[in-house]
Amino acid sequence: MASDTAEPVRRTPAGRTPRKSGASPGVVRARKVWLWLTRRAAFRNLGPFVPVIALWWLVAEMGVFDEAFFVGPPRVVEEFGDLMEKGILPGYLTDSLTRLAYGVGFGLAIGLPMGFVVAMFAKVRRFFWPILLFFQAVADIAWLPIVIVWFGFSLTAVTFVIVYTIVFPLMLSVVAGVEQVPRELLRAARSLGAGRTRVFFEVILPGALPSVAGGVRTGLGYGWRALVAAEIIVGTSGVGFMMFDARRVGDISQVFLGMAVLGILWYALDAMVLAPFERATVERWGMVRSLEADG
Amino acid sequence: MTALEITGLQKNYVDAYSGEEVTAIGDVSFSVNEGEFVSVLGPSGCGKTTVLNIVAGFVNLTEGEVVVDGRAVSGPGPDRGVVFQSHALFPWKTVLGNVVFGLRMKGVPRAERDAKGKEFLELVGLGGFGHKYPHELSGGMQQRLGVARVLANEPAVMLMDEPFASIDAQTRRKLQEDLTRIFEKRHPTVFFVTHDVDEAVFLSDRIVVLSKRPSRVREIVTVDLPRPREWRTALETPEFREIANRVNELLVDDEGAAAGADEDPGGATDADGTAVAGV
Structure with a gap:
């Protein structure tokens, strides 16, 4: 299918x-x-x-590497079973995913509307553009020291970093998406009787979707990475914390397990949510050429 | 009776690089009657598309007035539907969704607009394609959809901006015959911009020939060929060639003055009903 x-x-x-x-x-x-x-x-x-x-x-x-530095799949699977049984991994995963959900939720809720406001109103854009570029350049992790001072080792601190990471690429992709809507489409809609509000919802929104979908994907990817980084530093729980803590006590298999879990979760999110969404919209409309059709 | 009236149209713009004021359209006046097919022809870069954009309300005029259906034009509106060279179909809407767009904007109830949309798809030969998406259609079909989308909205005048210029030669002939057939059947008012002389003669009731920049109306040529028209017979009629030659001479004459073309413009036989526009 x-x-x-x-x-x-x-x-x-x-x-x-x-x-x-x-x-x-x-x-x-x-x-x-x-x-x-x-x-x-x-x-x-x-x-x-x-x-x-x-x-x-x-x-x-x-045995190219010493087992203290490099473990094989059986050890990782064993470790997985062990941590699942003890309830540590489910707990940490729940913590990580909750943080990600908060971060992504707020990130999208802030980034998308702000992106469209900046894209639609030239004056707002002229004012905000330099600020946007400036803050995009300050890496998310660079905020951690001050965020910890403000919010402590809390969910708020992690959420702040994820939201920060997501919002800027998202806004930039929304602006790019609105810009790439062909002028003729806007004109066609106007000359068929669409007012400015209808043009926004009927033409600009779907027209910007390929770029916005790309932005959401990039934003989520960044957010995912920021989450792990934040957990390593702020960490009291979570997959990132688990990996770093395991390193401290020298349990390499947990580090390997953490990496595998991160990869699998992201891949599942992409394959089950993001890719089907793009297939149902922009690919169906022929707005981007499907990667599979090319192969 | 008059669907579109253009009086003393002038357009100046400021060149973005040099900062100089350029006059693109010097002085253009003509009118299009209800149910009439009028083409605008002119040497390349003479601003015929600018005239269309001004009538459509996409571009503001500097001097003069454009009146459609008794109302002065300011901004785009559904009384002036545009068929674009790039088709400008909405890729995220189905073929039917594209056709009924204008009716939806007007607030026509769903059942009624779908029925009407299907009727116009039949008219342009796209019956049964309603559920497809535009990218699944060929270029020729896409442009027929562009025409149906405008006609379904029943505008006072349909504006067409070189609609067949990006379509291959064989398909273009077919589309021109289709358009003529639709015109002969429903008699919409059409304002058609092109640079193809044969196309203009084949389709039009009258041809407005513009001069090079700053453009003025050089002449308005009446095409009194009988309808229905089709290419096979049109190309055989001496009257068709006569009018086409006449229009060509008007264009060559103008371009020759500018570029020093080696063609001799002499020996122009006046076609019937030519009239010099009041400038």
Whole structure:
């Protein structure tokens, strides 16, 4: 279902295989299995990780590095089971995700409207643009010292940093999105009887969506990273804290586990929320060329 | 009777680099009657699209007046629907969603506007494509949709800005015949900007020929070829060639003065009903 666009492209060689001379039945069957596999969403989403994990495993088994510095997949899975059983990992994950949800929620609620206000009103924009660029340049982590002084080691401090990280790229992408709406579309809407408010909701909002969706994705990615960084410094709990704390006591497997958890969570968020949203909107409308159709 | 009246139109603008004031349109006056197809032709860069943009209300005029349906133009409005060269369809709306856009802005109830939208899609040969998205249509179909979107809104005048210029030659011929057929059937008032002489002669009742910058009306040529028109017969009629030659000479004459073209403009036979516009 996710491979609507890719199917016709990939089916063509399949139709040709039987006619090819010299291809043994075994090769043909292998090719058929491969084609069947590449059409499964699960395979296309998880397949690329198989060689990565295999390589990781191999390096660990060969003992290239000392086990105190490098652990293999079995140790990490074991550690995962252990921490799940003890309830530590679920607790930390809940903490991290709660912080992320607060940060992202406030970040979007502030960034999107502010972005559109700055984009729509030239005077507001002229005033805010230099300020926007200035504060975008002050790295999120650079705020941590003063934020800890203000809010202590609290949820507020972490939320502040995440919101800060998300808001600026989001605003810039909204401005870019509004700018990239073709002038002719605005004119067409006006000459079909749309007033300024209707033009905003009917043309500017959907027209800016490709760029805004990109901004939300980048913003979330930044927020995710800022969360881990903030937890390492502010940390009293959370996945970032777990990793840093494990390093302190020399438990490398927890550090590896933390990295895997971060990657998997982000990938799941992207595959289950962000990518389907983009497929249903901007790709459906033909506003960006689908990556899969190109391949 | 008069759908569009342009009187003493002048447009100056300030060049962004040199800061000099440039006169793009010197003095343009003409009118378009209700149910009439009028084309505006002129040498490249003469500001014919600027005239259209002023009528559409996208650009402000410096001097003069534009009156549509008895009201002076200020800003864009649904009485002047525009068909753009770039089609300017809404990619996030279906074909039907594009056609009914204007009716929706007017507050026409859903059932009524959908029925009307479908009627106009049939008219342009896009019946059955309502659920598609614009990017799934060919260039020619997209432009037919652009025409349907404007006509469904029933404007006092339909403005067309070189609508077929970005479409390949064969499809263009077909689209011109389609447009003529639609015009002959429903008689909308059309203001058509083009740089293609044959296209203008084929489609129009009258052709306004502009001079080079600062543009003035050089001549208004009446095209009294019988309707319905189609390309096969039009190209065979001597009258068609005669009018086309006449318009070509008016253009070449003007460009020759500017660029020193080697073509001899002499021997112009006056086509029927030509009239020099009052300047």
